[in-house]
Amino acid sequence: MVNAFTSGFRVSQTKLAITKHLTDEEQAAAALESAQVVALAILVREEMSQGEFAAHYRPFASVLPGPGYTLPSPIDRQIALFMEFLPTIDEAAKAEIAAVAKVLADSAKPAPVPGSAGAAAAAASAVPTAPPTPEQRVAELYSSAWKTAIELAHSSGRTISFRGSQDLAEQAAPHDGSGIVGVAGVAAGGIFMRDLLPIEQVLILYEPFAGAFAYESLI
Numbered sequence: 001m002v003n004a005f006t007s008g009f010r011v012s013q014t015k016l017a018i019t020k021h022l023t024d025e026e027q028a029a030a031a032l033e034s035a036q037v038v039a040l041a042i043l044v045r046e047e048m049s050q051g052e053f054a055a056h057y058r059p060f061a062s063v064l065p066g067p068g069y070t071l072p073s074p075i076d077r078q079i080a081l082f083m084e085f086l087p088t089i090d091e092a093a094k095a096e097i098a099a100v101a102k103v104l105a106d107s108a109k110p111a112p113v114p115g116s117a118g119a120a121a122a123a124a125s126a127v128p129t130a131p132p133t134p135e136q137r138v139a140e141l142y143s144s145a146w147k148t149a150i151e152l153a154h155s156s157g158r159t160i161s162f163r164g165s166q167d168l169a170e171q172a173a174p175h176d177g178s179g180i181v182g183v184a185g186v187a188a189g190g191i192f193m194r195d196l197l198p199i200e201q202v203l204i205l206y207e208p209f210a211g212a213f214a215y216e217s218l219i
Contacts, residue, residue, distance in 0.1 A: 002040065002043070005036055005039045005040050005043065006036060006040075011032070011036070014032060014035050014036075015028070015032050018031045018032055018035070031059075034059040034060070035060075037056055037059075038056060038057055038059065038060050040056075041053055041056035041057055042057075042066075042067065045067060051214065051216050051217060053066070053067075054066070054214075054216040054219070055214050055216055058203065058215075058216075061199060070219075072194070072218075072219045073218065073219055075191065075192060075194055075195065077218075078191050078194070078218040078219070079165055079168075079169075079188055079191050079192060081217070081218045082169065082187065082188060082191060082209075082218055083168060083169060083172045083188075085209075085212070085213045085217075086169065086172040086173045086174070086184060087172060087173075087174065089174060089180075089212050093211060093212035094174065094176075094178040094180060095178075096211045096212070097178070097180045097183065097208045097209060097211070097212060098178055098179045098180060098208075100207060100208040100210075100211070101179070101180065101182075101183040101208040103138060103139065104138060104139060104142040104183075104204070104207060104208065105139065105142065105143075105183075106139055138204075141204055142204055142205070142207075144201075145190070145197070145201035145202075145204050145205050146186055146189075146190075146205060148197065148201060149162075149189050149190055149193045149197055149201070149205065150162075150189075152193050152196045152197060153189070153192075153193060156196060158192075158193075161192070162189055162192055162193065165188045165189060165191070165192040166185035166186075166188055166189050166192075167185070168188065169184040169185050169187065169188030170182070170184055170185040170188075172184070173185075180208070183208045183209075184209075186205050187205055187206045187208065187209055189205065190202045190205030190206055191206065191218070202215075203215060
């Protein structure tokens with residue numbers, strides 16, 4: 001049964017279905033891998049904890065609820081748990097959070113072109129733009145998700161509470177120069193807007209902390 005999910009006709013069928021909707025080869029390959037992981041997780045679900053299964057099923061959670069799905073905790077409870085976890089982060093996790101946050105936050109900066117401003121502009125227009133790297137795509141997704149969260153907070157009249165959840169998370173985060181204070185506020189803001197923000201955007205805003213304590217641990 002495992003082989004059926006990892007090679008052969010069944011995988012070919014799944015790949016064909018995916019490529020009908022995703023023409024980008026890199027995205028299609030990632031989607032196929034996610035589908036295989038989810039299928040295998042369902043196959044051995046009885047041997048996994050609920051948290052482990054939820055983490056494996058995550059890529060498809062916004063499309064259809066997984067087996068054993070339960071409603072998430074209220075938003076205020078999720079934020080409260082997040083605040084409780086923040087002071088317990090150890091040094092190794094801090095380093096990982098900072099590294100992930102850097103990739104998420106750093107957008108690509110165009111290389112400087114020597115010469116005058118006019119020559120630089122002409123050269124820039126003459127040289128074709130290189131396709132974004134995976135890191136640049138991730139940074140763009142993170143930035144877009146945060147922008148959407150802020151816009152939704154304003155349009156839904158929640159700006160004050162939204163900012164309040166950010167402030168509380170930033171106060172609870174370690175203030176030791178590890179650089180995770182700001183991303184803690186972003187993650188809390190994403191959690192606060194969970195009922196209006198697409199789940200995949202909530203997850204990318206939370207991503208720096210996923211290695212320290214998975215989002216599923218707040219549910």
